[in-house]
Amino acid sequence: MTQHTDVVVVGGGQAGLAAGYHLRRQGLDFVILDADPAPGGSWQHMWDSLHLFSPAQHSSLPGRLMPAQPGETYPDAGHVVDYLTDYEKGYDLPVQHGTRVDAVRRDGEGLLVETDTGIWRARAVISATGTWSRPFLPDAPGRVVFTGRQLHTVNYRCPADFVGQHVIVVGGGNSGAQIAAGLALDGRVEVTWVTQRPPQFLADDIDGHALFDVATARRRALEQGRSDTGGIASLGDIVAVPPVRAARDAALLTAKPMFSQLTPGGVRWADGSEAGVDTVIWCTGFRPALSHLAPLNLRGTHGRIPTDGTRALGEPRLHLLGYGDWTGPASATLIGVGRRARDAARALTALLR
Template identity: 40%
Template sequence: MTFADLVVIGGGQSGLAAARAAARRGLRALVLDASPGPGGSWPAYYDSLTLFSPARFSGLPGMPFPGDPDRYPVRDEVVDYLTAYAGALDADLRFGTRAELVITEDDGGFTVLAGGEAVRTPSVIAASGGFGTPLRPALPGLDSFTGRVLHAAEYRSPGGLAGARVVVVGGGNSAVQIATELAQVATVSITTRGPLRFQRQRILGRDFHWWLTRSGLDTSRWGPRLAPGTVPVIDDGRYRAAVSVGRPDHRPLPQRFDDNRVVWSDGTSEPVDVVLLATGYRPDLPYLAGTGAVDEHGVPRHDGGVSTALPGLGFVGLERQRSFASATLRGVGRDAEFVLDRVLRRAGRHVAEVR
C-alpha cells in the first residue's frame, strides 16, 4: 500500500491540467494512464485531424502552444505538445498503468487499484475524459448489416476505402472532416437527423474563438444551456462548398439498413460497402462502478465536475462540463482549477495556491 496526495486517472490533456493545478497547490499528483505515453486520445485520432481552434487558443495553462499563434495545429503537433507538457510537470506520471478500481473508504478517502498496486489517497480526479467509449447508436438494421461498420475512433485515413460506397452517420466536426476527405476517393453520403450547421471560422478577420473569448460565451456556464444542441461545424468555406457540390452529399437519416443495403427516407435503396459512425463518445469511467458516482449508464453524477455522490471526487474533461470549452485544450485547465479547489474543500483539505 502506498499513499498519494491526489490520484489523477487519465494522462491526456485533462489529467495533465489537473496535475498542474495540484502542483500549484503544493500537491504532487499521481497520474495513472493506460496508454504507453502522454497524449491521451490524440495519438489514436485520424491522421489528417486539424484543430478548428488556432494555436493561441489551444494551449494548456503555463505553456503556450508553440509556433505561429494563428495557425491551426494538426494531430501530431498536439501529441508533441502534450508530451512536452508532461515532461515539465512536477507529478508522478505512470503511463502503461490502468486504473482498475476505485474503492471508497470509511474515512471518506479512496483506495485506487492500478498495475497490481493499491494506492490510498484522500482525493481522486477522474480525467479519463469523454472520448474513451465510442457511441454506436441503435440504427434500424445496423446490427444485421453485412457490410463493414466502423466508428470514427477506428478511422485513420481514406486509403483502404478508395472506390467504396460509404455512409457517414453524424454531423459534427469530425463527421464532416472525415466525410469530405473520404469523398476525394470514394462515393460518400453524410446523414443526419437534422440539417448540417456551419459556423464561419473567421468573422471580420478574427477567428471564431476570438469572438467566443471576447464575449465571454466560451467560458460561460450559460453557453451550453443557451445552445444545447449539436456543435456547429467550424468551416473555413471548404466543407460547405464540398457538401454543396455533393462531395459528400447530405441526406436525412435512412429508414433502415437491410442486408448490404441502405434504405433511404424516400424509400429508395442501394448497396453500401461501409457505414462509418461519427456519432461521438461516452465517458470512460469503468473504474467507478459500484461507488455510486456514476449512474446505470456510466454517466457521472456531478455539478460542474464536482461529484454529487462522493466529496473527494472530481471530474475533468467531460463534454460541456461547465462551458462550451470544457472538453478542449483551451478549457480543461480552467475546469481543473475550479474542480480541484472544490474537491479539496469538500474533503476538508484547505490548500493554498502556490504562485
C-alpha cells in the same frame, strides 16, 4: 503493496495534465495514472487529417503556450501529441503510463484506487478519463444484419483505406463533416453523408477560440441571472475548417436524410429505394468513460454523475474533469480545461487541508 498519495488523477490526457499543473501549484502530493503507454492522450489515436478548430495560441493548457505548427493555421493531431508530450516532460509531471485503473472504492477516510499494477490509497481522486475509449453506436434498424464493414470514428484513419468503395458517413457533427469531407476530396471513394437533421455550418470566420468566448459569455450570463444566450448551440453545429469549407464549396458535402434501415448489402432509404454500401462509418459520438467509478454508486440520469462544478455531489473527495459542459463549460477542450482544473485543485486543497 499499497502506495499512498494525496490525490490520484485517473487519465493522463489534456485534462489530467492540466489537473497535475494546478495540483503542483497548490503543493499537493499526487500521481497521474494513464492507461496509454505513451503521452498524448486520445490525440494519438485520432484520424490522420484531423485538425484543431483553433489556432495554436488559442489551444493551450495552463502555463505553456502551444507553439505554432509551420505551414498550418490549425494544428493537426500529431502536433497536439507533441505539445502534450512536451508539456508532461517540461513540468516533470508524475505520470505513470501503461497503468489501467480498474476501480475506485471508498475506504474509510480515503479512496482506494485499484489498478492492473497495484493499489493506491488517496485522500481524493480526480477522474479525467474523457470519452474516447467509450464510442457510442446507435441501435439503428438492420445494423446487425449488414454484412459490410462498420466503423466508429475511433477506427477511422484515412481515405486510402476505402479506395473504390461506397462509404456512408453517419453523423451531423464536426467528426462526421470532417471525415466525409476528407473522403470526398480524395476523389477515390464514393461517399454519402447522412444526418438526422440538416447540418448547420458555422460562419467561416468562427473557430474554436470564438466558440470558447461564446461559451464563456453564456456561463457568465447564467451565473448573473441574465437570459440564456443559447451559447454555441445558437450558432450551428459544424466548424468550417479548411477541408470542410473546400468540400462544401465544391458541392461535395451535401448531406442526405438518414436512411430508414440497413440491409445485408447496403441501406434502404425512406422512399423504399436501396443502395449498395461497402462501409458505414458511425460518427455518432461518445459516452463518458466512468466504469472505474462504478463501485462508488454515483451514476445519475443519462449515465452521468451529478456534480457541482467538477465535484461529485455524492462523494466530495471525487472531482470529474474534462467530460463536457456538465463538468464545466468547454472543459473538454484544450483551452477550456485549465479553468476547471484550477477550480478542482483549489477545492481539493481546501478539503484536504
